[in-house]
Amino acid sequence: MEMANEGNISIQRVRKTFPQPDGGEVVALNNIDFDFTSGKFISLIGPSGCGKSTLLRLIAGLILPNNGIIELDGEKITSPGYERGLVFQDPTLFPWKTVYENIAFGLRARKVYREEKESIPEFIKLVGLEGFEKSYPHQLSGGMAQRASLARALVNNPKVLLLDEPLGALDAFTRMNMQDEILKIWEKRGMTTVMVTHDVDEAIYMATQIVVMSARPAKIEKVINVEMSRPRQRDDPEFLAMRAKILKILHFAGNREELQYYL
Numbered sequence: 001m002e003m004a005n006e007g008n009i010s011i012q013r014v015r016k017t018f019p020q021p022d023g024g025e026v027v028a029l030n031n032i033d034f035d036f037t038s039g040k041f042i043s044l045i046g047p048s049g050c051g052k053s054t055l056l057r058l059i060a061g062l063i064l065p066n067n068g069i070i071e072l073d074g075e076k077i078t079s080p081g082y083e084r085g086l087v088f089q090d091p092t093l094f095p096w097k098t099v100y101e102n103i104a105f106g107l108r109a110r111k112v113y114r115e116e117k118e119s120i121p122e123f124i125k126l127v128g129l130e131g132f133e134k135s136y137p138h139q140l141s142g143g144m145a146q147r148a149s150l151a152r153a154l155v156n157n158p159k160v161l162l163l164d165e166p167l168g169a170l171d172a173f174t175r176m177n178m179q180d181e182i183l184k185i186w187e188k189r190g191m192t193t194v195m196v197t198h199d200v201d202e203a204i205y206m207a208t209q210i211v212v213m214s215a216r217p218a219k220i221e222k223v224i225n226v227e228m229s230r231p232r233q234r235d236d237p238e239f240l241a242m243r244a245k246i247l248k249i250l251h252f253a254g255n256r257e258e259l260q261y262y263l
């Protein structure tokens with residue numbers, strides 16, 4: 001772990017509402033208090049529409065809370081910043097730029113491009129895209145495009161990596177590969193990682209800590225520390241017991257029809 005005690009996110013009394021066309025409002029998050037501590041791998045899981053993406057976008061600084069504050073290492077988050085890397089479910093690559101150019105584009109909005117461009121090949125290698133530097137996004141598989149998005153978020157050595165269902169659109173096989181790849185990168189670089197997923201197995205396989213959110217307005221229903229050794233075995237009795245436990249919590253947090261969504 002290279003980042004000694006950096007990347008601590010503190011969420012204090014955060015409330016976020018969205019105005020509705022009818023003049024009302026949706027309370028997405030109500031009075032959330034939580035700390036994401038340095039170097040952890042946190043999986044956020046909860047019913048669809050409960051506010052997981054909202055929480056991630058607040059940490060990213062893309063939106064601001066109505067009440068409460070979010071701090072990174074003691075400093076209030078008021079806007080996006082390069083020390084917080086973000087990857088969404090759908091790769092957001094520029095179609096007219098190559099893999100190399102897309103990744104290079106992430107470099108602190110190009111201000112430090114000249115000094116830091118030597119590091120780009122290292123990140124291309126880290127995500128396993130060597131040989132595809134000159135490819136365009138349409139020439140990549142979904143998994144490769146997500147690798148490029150990941151590299152673009154990593155080029156700035158973020159203290160915090162925010163992943164919003166980054167593997168949700170991938171087939172099961174690619175997804176399991178990417179889970180291992182992301183874990184390898186996290187183990188190597190040690191940034192605090194917050195990953196939204198609706199896949200319980202993915203959460204247990206990857207996280208050091210699983211945060212289960214309740215239906216909207218979201219509150220934190222349960223925090224589960226996962227101490228199983230790695231690589232984790234999906235058919236291990238401890239794994240299966242944790243799966244059953246989380247599904248049970250989610251059953252109370254959401255509604256029954258939604259159970260299918262987590263499997």
Ligand SMILES: Nc1ncnc2c1ncn2[C@@H]1O[C@H](COP(=O)(O)OP(=O)(O)O)[C@@H](O)[C@H]1O
Pocket residue numbers: 018019026027028046047048049050051052053054055216
């Ligand atoms: N920009 C927005 N405008 C209006 N409502 C929003 C906006 N973003 C999110 N919401 C609402 O806030 C709630 C939480 O959304 P979201 O955080 O996307 O949930 P999740 O990621 O857990 O599925 C939902 O009811 C959603 O419709």
Ligand SMILES: [Mg+2]
Pocket residue numbers: 052053054
């Ligand atoms: Mg979402």
